[in-house]
Amino acid sequence: MSPSPVPERPSKQFLVLDHLDKRFGDLHVTQDVSFSVAPSEILALLGPSGSGKTTVLRVIAGFETPDSGRVLVDGEDVTPLPPERRRFGIVFQHYALFPHMTVGENVAFGLEARGRKGPEVRDRVARALAAVDLAGFERRKVTEISGGQQQRVALARALAPEPRILLLDEPLSNLDPSLRERTRRELARIIRAAGITTLFVTHEQDEAFELGDRVALLHEGRLEQLGTARELYRSPATRFVAGFIGRSSVIPGVWEKATGRARLPGGAAWRAVANSNLLDGAPVDVVVRPEALTFAGARNGTAAEGRVLETRFAGHETYFSVALEGGGEVEVLAAPDAAQPGWKVFVAPLPAGPLPRAYLRETA
């Protein structure tokens, strides 16, 4: 495992996670996680199941106590504070709306808990509901409104007490796919209008890329990379990031340091980006995006021979699965009539495309 990359430091830090570590028994769920979020920034915590992203969120919220490390908000160490004293707004995965209260009572709860009373509460509840396009919903029961409306009530409830930070745990996972995209846009609009520093957990890349100003990718409790969506896609810092973000193929190769190429088992050598300390002759995994490959007319130094196994139609282009001679399989994105299953083809990196990346192969 490569060391955790040094987190990027935005010019101004509002929320800082400082070397967070958390174990549940023998399970090390977050390991030395550090990053910071700028004021009004929206940060997506992305990762597969079990990557520790929800634990990070729960530690920030105060529901879990870290074994070591600190959470700082605007310079204040909030780690020892219970959740009720952190002044964070949280939207839970299943919303956690109080089923025995109306929409208005749910939204008023946080205001009343902080000592607000009477007309002020009514006024702020109305404003919070209006902000999520639910004006006049105060007396509705939370069990009688749709999933999308429940999600907006949860958001209004979290935002009404004007929290310092907004935390969202898989905010869209409870919605059906048709509703998800529309709600995602609404969510982005509301959060940006509120101008609040936001951190949200998701396992959906699309969601992370669309909602997040930056994305923190977690894997097995570690922060693999933090950056914009473009940075993660174009310059994956680790083999995991390269494989997790977007579509890619992984083929074995041997690193040739002098030429900066990875030699594939069939003999072709592809120019690739690699860590500068990768030794000559080291076994590598070559990670390449489908759109970075093309079919070459004939065998040459960079074209690898292979046979088309199957195709997958994707609109104006098609994905071709190609078994390479000597081992390995790659996906090539090309015009639908570029090849047919069973055809012998030559695959080469596009000269102007993103370069393949070579990572030291980890032995099991």
Next chain:
Amino acid sequence: MTRRVVRRNLAAALLALLLLWLVGYPLLVTLAQALEAPRWTLQHFAEFARRPEEWRALWASIWISLVTVGLAAAIGVPLAFLFERAEFPGRRVLGSLVALPVVLPPLVGVIAFLFLYGESGFVARGIQAAFRLEEPPWRLAGPAAVLLVHAYTMYVYFYLFTRAGLARLDAALLEAAAGLGARPRTVLTRVTLPLLRPALTGAALLTFMTSLASFSAPYVFGGGFRVMTTQIVASKLNGDIPAAMVETVTLAAVALIGLALLQMSETGRVVAGGGRGVAPARRQLGRSRRFVAGFGWVLAAILLLPHATLLLVSLVPRSTWTIEILPPVLNLSNYAALFSEPERLRPLVNSLWMAVAATAGALVLGFAAARLAVRGRTPLGGTLETLLAIPWALPGTVFAVALSATFSVHAPWVGRFVLVGTAAILPLGYLVRNLPLTGRAAFGGFRQLDPALDEAASSLGAGWWKRLSRVDLPLLAPALAAGASLAFLTALGDFVISIVLYTFETRPISIEILSSLRLQETGVAAAYGVVLAALSAAVFFLWGRRGDEMRTGSGLHLPH
């Protein structure tokens, strides 16, 4: 570890100590007395083993319980299939009426039986008159009478558990079996019954434990036929305390072995498919509709007849009914006496305040334990839950004797105080017996509550009191009300704890019923019974019905 976690663990430790003192300590004291600590001798156990009457009572307890399980299953399971699978006029009303005995105090059922089927009851009098017999045609006494009462009061467990199990069955499983060519009989034996196995085992366990702990029926109808519960009370009343202690320990051991055996038989069994999908539709009966409906109504009438009898007897003034088949005079004089004479009113007041106090105490302890265990995730959570559940596994007589042994000595430095003979001992006894009811309700409620609700309230700035009062309590209210009402009913109608621990000043309704019967005041006894039954039914139907699922799912009803 944060200060909050330390505080929570400290609270859990203190609560565990309190529960240990209430539940575990009296049992240890009983065991120590049976072993005659500090001499530590098995002499009393040896004497127990030498006496044939002890073995007879032990064996009687076991076989009566086993036969009761068989009889209760034979009545309850077919009834459940009838009411859950067939559709006929009056099904819903009859279905509720058939479950009625579960809400009535056991002693009320027993005296109702006495008035209907006893040697001077309506049925015996009628037959005696019809056939001009010199003597009543039978005496309702001995093991047959006990079994009759047990079958009548305990078939409800099989009925409720099986109905709940059938309602949870996934219709797709039965359709899959039918689609694979299985005939209805094969579907029943290969699919339905194996899937119902947990429900049937649960009912069998509850019936066995209830029967093993049964006191009212053997006490009233047993005569010379003794089971362990009546043997223990007899030994205690005769002043043979060491024998009572050994018998108590033995009965507790049998109960625990029975519980362990039944639980072992279910360990490792996986029942898939339950709880998902849609329950099978009820079959619309054709020509047999009227017959089934008629059968159902007759059955309900038979099952309700004892209680109707009780009501009738309660209207019979003292010394007005001697040799006639039906009472010649009916009026409300017994009820008037109950509510106008202070000494007759006192048992009602006693039962009410003691049941309220015991229920409130048990509710607070159960709620606190559940909150610390489920919400607080304290390491002592398992211990707290076990301590709360122990009184369920042991017969009431065991706890009555154990409490009596523990709290009749003044030794504050070892946690013993003289409470026997004071007004505190009976509510304490009821409280201990109620712990499993309130505890299970609170644990069940908390487990069903989404922990995110508490976290949401907390993140919105609510402190512990606000979270408790605005979120936990309103959401748990139905579960707590169900647990509390069952606890209240158990305490209100209790006989088994009361007969060991009551004083004249604190005598509850059940004891007064018994003494009225002894004084030949059957009308007054019946009036007490009716009041008790009416109170119980009212409490159950007002607050206890939300507990239906819990009770059928986890066997919450206490042995009596």
